[in-house]
Amino acid sequence: MSVEKNTRKLDKGIVRDFSSRMSYASYLQLPTLLSAQQPVSEPEHHDEMLFIIQHQTTELWLKLVLHELRSAAAWLRADDLGSALKGIARVKHIQKTLTEQWSVLATLTPTEYSQFRGFLGNSSGFQSSQYRAVEFVLGNKNRKMLPVFESDPEAHAMLEELLAAPSIYDEFLGYLARQGFDVPASVLQRDVTRAHEYTPELVPLFKHIYENAAANWGAYEACEELVDLEDNFQLWRFRHLRTVQRTIGMKAGTGGSSGAAFLQKALELTFFPELFAVRTEIGQ
Numbered sequence: 001m002s003v004e005k006n007t008r009k010l011d012k013g014i015v016r017d018f019s020s021r022m023s024y025a026s027y028l029q030l031p032t033l034l035s036a037q038q039p040v041s042e043p044e045h046h047d048e049m050l051f052i053i054q055h056q057t058t059e060l061w062l063k064l065v066l067h068e069l070r071s072a073a074a075w076l077r078a079d080d081l082g083s084a085l086k087g088i089a090r091v092k093h094i095q096k097t098l099t100e101q102w103s104v105l106a107t108l109t110p111t112e113y114s115q116f117r118g119f120l121g122n123s124s125g126f127q128s129s130q131y132r133a134v135e136f137v138l139g140n141k142n143r144k145m146l147p148v149f150e151s152d153p154e155a156h157a158m159l160e161e162l163l164a165a166p167s168i169y170d171e172f173l174g175y176l177a178r179q180g181f182d183v184p185a186s187v188l189q190r191d192v193t194r195a196h197e198y199t200p201e202l203v204p205l206f207k208h209i210y211e212n213a214a215a216n217w218g219a220y221e222a223c224e225e226l227v228d229l230e231d232n233f234q235l236w237r238f239r240h241l242r243t244v245q246r247t248i249g250m251k252a253g254t255g256g257s258s259g260a261a262f263l264q265k266a267l268e269l270t271f272f273p274e275l276f277a278v279r280t281e282i283g284q
């Protein structure tokens with residue numbers, strides 16, 4: 001038997017001395033990462049640790065989502081559709097993880113949350129700069145979101161930069177135009193600091209791509225990937241809303257909004273309206 005007493009023998013070669021070598025903890029900066037969970041409730045409430053870690057893991061994944069989406073937009077600009085699609089595929093998996101993660105927070109009962117909610121003051125996810133950055137990269141720009149970040153110059157600068165940059169959808173439409181598709185000039189020259197608004201003239205273009213998928217496979221695949229991104233984003237928003245409803249009901253939010261009613265309205269937003277509108281036109 002290779003394992004005796006249910007104890008594994010350690011290989012001779014296993015490196016043990018890290019006094020002058022890079023280790024797991026030093027590479028990952030674990031002392032920094034693992035000292036960042038500091039409950040503010042007094043006396044400390046047991047469940048605040050869950051609340052903090054749920055948010056921090058979300059922010060870590062959002063960092064990667066942003067990294068990948070910004071690169072995907074740059075790849076589209078460089079006409080490298082394959083690399084862009086690879087990045088979007090990774091983002092879709094992260095989104096699924098983030099959406100599923102709500103089930104961990106759903107174990108927090110309203111009674112438990114109410115015992116430390118008061119300590120959160122006016123802090124709120126509404127102030128998540130990375131979440132807002134992802135919305136901006138996907139094309140849901142809103143300059144009115146910026147004042148919240150005035151006390152955080154780095155976050156403010158990042159959002160200013162993204163507000164002024166073309167979204168992933170702008171870049172995709174630019175890519176299609178360069179591939180010879182008939183993209184209206186008004187779309188290519190739009191003010192990219194504003195939210196993309198439904199443009200009916202784009203629907204015939206997508207209808208053409210969908211009805212001639214074999215001849216336009218790259219564009220067709222990219223359209224469906226963008227639809228997946230939007231779907232996944234909305235599923236995250238929906239689970240956030242349901243979690244809010246089950247923990248604080250109809251209470252106003254710590255960030256000053258009406259709460260659930262405010263979040264509900266985000267479910268009516270859309271990043272790529274023409275990609276959904278084209279569905280109505282398929283097969284007729």
Ligand code: HEM
Pocket residue numbers: 054055058059105108113123124125126127128131240243244247248252253254255256257258259260262263266
């Ligand atoms: C018990 C758990 C939670 C409750 C009760 C809750 C509640 C709320 C409420 C009421 C708002 C509206 C803004 C306000 O007035 O505060 C909000 C916004 C937001 N929350 Fe949460 N939240 C929870 C967990 C989370 C988690 C885990 C995240 C992940 C980072 C998150 C991210 C956000 C974001 C990004 C917004 C802005 C949404 C938008 O602008 O549409 N929330 N939340």
Ligand SMILES: N[C@@H](CC(=O)c1ccccc1NC=O)C(=O)O
Pocket residue numbers: 055117120123124125126248252253254255
């Ligand atoms: N807005 C929440 C508080 C909250 O969930 C929260 C507080 C601090 C940091 C992040 C949060 N998450 C999402 O809004 C509430 O009204 O209870």
